[in-house]
Amino acid sequence: MKRLLQKVINIREGEGTRVGIMAGYVFVIIASYNVLKPMTRSLFVSKLGLEQLPILYILLALVVGVVVIFYLRVSSNRRLDRLINGTNLFLMSNLLLFRWLLGLNVDSAWLFYSLFIWASIYGVLTTTQFWLLANHLFNAREARRLFPVLTSFAILGGIAGGYFTRFLVKQIGGTANLAFVCMALLATTIVLMNLAWQHREPSVERTRRAQPSPPKQSFRIVGEVVTLIRNSRHLALLMGIISLTFLVVQIVDFQFVAFASQANAGTDDLTGFLGFWVSTMSVLALLFQLFFTNMIIRRFGVGVTILFLPVALLLCSVWVFLSYGLISILAIKLGDGAFRHSINKVGTELLYLPISTEVKNKTKAFVDMFADRFARGLAGVLLLIAYSWMGLSVAQISLISIVMISIWVGLSFSTYREYVNSFRQALAKRRINADELINVSINDEETINSLIISLASRNERQVVYALKMLESVKGVELIPPTVPLLEHPSADVRLHALHLLRQQKDSDLKLWPNVAPLLYDENVEVRREAVRFYATYAKDADEKLAEWLKHEDSRLRGAVLYYIAEKPKLARKLLDRRLMRSFLKDGRDGRIQVADAIGILANQNYNSFLIELLEDSDSGVKMHAIRSVGQTHDPRFVSILIENLGDRNYRKVAREALAEYGDTITVTLSEYLRNERLSMNIRSGIPRVLSLIGGQQSVEVLLDNLNQEDDFLRYQVIKSMNKLRARFPNLNFDKRVDAALLDELKKYLRILAALHVTDSSNGNGSNPNGSSLLARVLQERLDDHLDRIFRLLGLRYPPRDIYNAYAATISQNRRIRANAVEFLDNILSNNLKRVLIPIVEELPPEQVLQQANGLSDVEFHCQKEALEALVFDSDPWIRACTIFEIGKCGLIDEFRAVIAQAKKAEDSLVQETASLVLKQFA
Structure with a gap:
């Protein structure tokens, strides 16, 4: 059973516990939200009436975004597990407070407005925290396989929550008592979150994907996306249909709640009704996704796919207008529920394909932060005018939907035409990142045909690109156009063609005559993939692999060894130390194969072979051994890897190997970094290792070393922190940065004072070309200090802004420098402005020193005093x-x-x- 589950949902050894805990976590979170959703809606409508709903929609658009931005600002420097625990405990206390107020029979409007808005914020915060934790626990490759599994459990949680509400609302004493149910579910998530945190891997921190943008970055994204939309017709059309989707869906939701409140007199009945249909819509969406979505996309393409939702809503809106009643209202709401979260979502994701990853990420952030809320707020304004002020009936409000959907349909036709053109251009220019197509299956016929045609291209890179893209295609016959590529002159093409064939359901050993020659391919990766192909489809694979281990061709033996090393159970069955030793006699290639295999074996019994390989005279063998040492995480090798940081031939691979150890070696790295007896070549490589590891522990070590006396080492420390700041904006850089910045400014002023009296004594104050060697060196040091000053500023202020200011500062254009001065004058504290702005303005040294009076305790009255110090x-x-x-x-x-x-x-x-x-x- 366990093996069957692992095969169906592609969970690998060692991942089961983490996936199980996180699946339970997301199930409970979404279930709790789908309990809150009908609870808050029914209380609001029952107590305040439908007329207040449009105002609520407008308030939601305004308030939720502000709260989320505030939350991001407050949480940016918090450790993730503590942040989630604290937030969940706070939410539980809120629920207790709301339940107490409801128990007092408080009927004030503010309570029900607050409860509804709070529930919306609850949904955003809890799901955001879950995906933050998921990004922390799983690396990019694991996420590609496992996030769809977690998404499935989220859907199941939504289904369970709604039905749970429907059948238990009266059993537990009424709608208000659902707050206790949510508290219990939240308490469960705290337990699950802490269990998940205990199962995190130390090295995951450095590979996790980007954190949510801090508030200032989010606002910057708005400006960038607006510019992109102006310059891209495809993006503008896409934003148009997304915004109209949110707007129309909000109007449909209003009509559904309006009918439900009219059909259900009591609050508890309304709660149960809403809960039941929320879950039923989730069931329909799931069924439609499983049985129809891929078939429709494959048969009709993206053009028809993106029309399903608007056409369904258009027809149902006309029906509601002509015949308002239970069946027509359920039809329009079920059409929304069944299509929006299934076929329309997939269609929208496909429309994003021609857009580069960077632009796509910015666009989605823009949609999440602003477009969604703006469209829903606009829907609230339209409903306020039509329903509350003009007095239109619920049925007549469908006229607004009909107009908006008509525009939506027109935009969909235009978007599809633009999509086809954009996709062809993106394919030709390879703008689509195939490795990041995690949750998108390409099933559109035109798109697939374009990719298949690309397989015949003479451009090797384009063929590889098309093969990678086709890996996400399901249910299409790809074997005939792919098999000829097994004889392609490019090893990269052969490798990806073989990989694609191995993934095809229709592949079997009938293809083996085409694949078998690749067992002896000149490229090691191709040989390994050929072995994987055989092992995937052959029933006697274990016996054949054991036979190949004794084959006379060392290249085949090595490929088999690597495959077996990937399978722990098979390795225990077929490998032993004597066999491993025999590979070392196969020359350079054999030793490399052993090094690679040990790295993925995760068996310390074989690690002793790496000691020999680390001393190998062949640089290639040694490089593979160093890389494998990092994969073993064996603490015995840490000192050896650190020593290799001093060798320029191996320092890059040594850095990467050390980074594989993650947080477990940060203390050791700190000790080596502070050891002044070590070679500077070794010490200067350690900050870069810490930047690769990532995480707050690495930041702490680097902050502790900001006071290093050696300028070059201090520069490496600061530069590594800049990299961490760019990759992980939520890391905390404390006041030690301010102290280092002050120290760097003092050193700058000391050098400036020495340069001033030295150059003046030589009569070259205004003629740098006539300066002495010492003066030129001091000027270089000033430039270095200025670089470090701005790098430190980049740890306290937005890095991109500071980089632009620095680039302007060193520009020869006076107008550009003036812009930098203006910018710095607006963001820096008074103490920093007093010293730094005169430097940026390139004022005479005596004026700079005068402005900095009190900061620098060094004053040189003559050349001799300066020389005595220098x-x-x-x-x-x-x-x-x-x-x-x-x-x-x-x-x-x-x-x-x-x-x-x-x-x-x-x-x-x-x-x-x-x-x-x-x-x-x-």
Whole structure:
């Protein structure tokens, strides 16, 4: 049974517990919301009447968005498990308060408005938190397989919640007591969330996808999307039909609630009625999705798919207008429920296909934050005018829907024509990211035909691209056009063709004569995929694999070894140390195969082989061994990997391998980073490892090292934090950044003061080309400090804004620099403005230093004082240039003792410069 379930829903070994907990979590969350939904609606309509509903829709559009933005702002620096626990406990206390007020028979309008709006916020927050947690627990590849499973449980939860409400509302003492049911369900989610948190993997943090945009980024997205819509006809049409969908659906919902309130006299009856039909619509949507959606898309394409919902609603709206009653109202609501969440949703996702991933993400964020609420708010305004002010009946309101749907249908025809053109262009330019088609199945006939035609292209990249896209196609015969590609000259094409064939339901061992030659392919990935193909369809696969392990061709043996390593049970059956040792005798390729296999075996009994391979004289073998070490997560290898950060041949793969360990090694990395006896080549590589690991622990280690004396190491620390800030906007960068920023400004001012008196003494204050070597070096250091200052600002303010300000600051265009000054003047604190703006404005050094009076405790009155300070600088290059400047200026007698001491310095450059100066200028 367990094996059958794993095969049906594609759950792999080690994932079952996490998936089970998260499936239960989303089931309970959606069920609780579908209990609240009919409860709050029935209470509102029963107590306040239908006339208040349009006003409520308008308030919802205004309030929910503001609350969500506030929530994002408040939650941005909170640990996820604590955030979810705190939010759920807060929501439970809210439910208790509402139930208490309802028990007091409070009939004030504010209570029912608050309860309805609160329930809408509840739905947004709880589902958002669930998907945040899911993104935290599953990496991108796991999400591709498992998120559809979680979505299915969400649908089941919605079905259960509505029916639960219908059959229990009177059993538990009335509508108000459903609040207790929701509290119990919320308490269950707290237990499930904490269980899920305990089963998270340490290294998931670094691979999770983007967090929800912080408020300022969300507002920036609005401007960007508006610009994109202006410049893209396809996007403009798509936004039009999405907005009209929300608007019409809100009007239909009003008509349904209006009829329900008229047909059910009591609050409890209305609650049960709404709960029953909410679930029934979910059932219909699920059935339609399972049995009809793919068939309709495959047979009729996107053009017909996107017309299903508007045409159904148009016909039903006419019916409601002509014959208002139970059957017509149920028909229009069931049409909405059955089609909107099934065929229309899939059709809309397909319309997004020609749009690049970046634009698509921004557009969806725009829809979630603004378009949805604007359209529903507009529906509220129209209903307020038509129903409350003009006095139109519920049936007559269908006239508004008929007009809006007619526009919707017209836009759908235009959108489809634009979709076809856009898709062809996107296919030619490869703008669609095939790897990110997680929940979208391409079933449109024209789209599929375009992809199949692309398989005959002479452009290798276009063929590979089409093969990747076709992986999401279901129910279409793809074997005939794909088989010839097994003989394609490109290994990449052969690999993806073979992978596509292995996924086809109609594939079997009849294709083996075409596949068998690929067992000896020159490309290792193709050989491995050929073995996977055989193992997928052959009944005697285990016996054949055991036979191939002894094959005389080492390339085939290696491919089989890798496949077996992917299957833990099979590996325990067929592999042992003696067999593994025999592969090491197969030369370079054999040693690489062993290294790769051990990395995915997850069996410490074989890790000792990696010790040998890490010392291999062949750089390719060693590189594969390092990569596999990271996959093992064996703590014995951490120090070896860190040592390889100092070797430029292996530092990149060593960084990636260390990052695989995740948070488990952040303490160790911190110790190495602070170890001053280590080579700077090794220490400077550690911040980049931390940036790859991600997470708040990595941030804490980097923050603790902002005070590193070495400029280059400090730069690497700051740069790594910039990367983390860009990837994970919700990470917390505390006041240690402010302290580092202040320290960096002091160092800038110290160098500026030294440069000012040094250059002035040489008479080159206004002629940088005539400056001494020391002056030129000091100017370079000023530039470096300014870079670090702006990078630190990027940790406290929006990174993109700060980057643009920095680019403007170093521009030669005075107008652009003036814009940067204006921007910084508006966002920086007074203390920072006082120092930084004179620097950006390129005021004379004496004015900059005067403005910074009190920040810098260093003041040089003459060149000699500056040289006395610089000769002991922590930067060896500045020390060497200072010693040379002393000799050139004839000041050896004053600094003879210092120069003599410099001859014994640890840095060879300082030693040689001191010796040279004593010989040449003494």
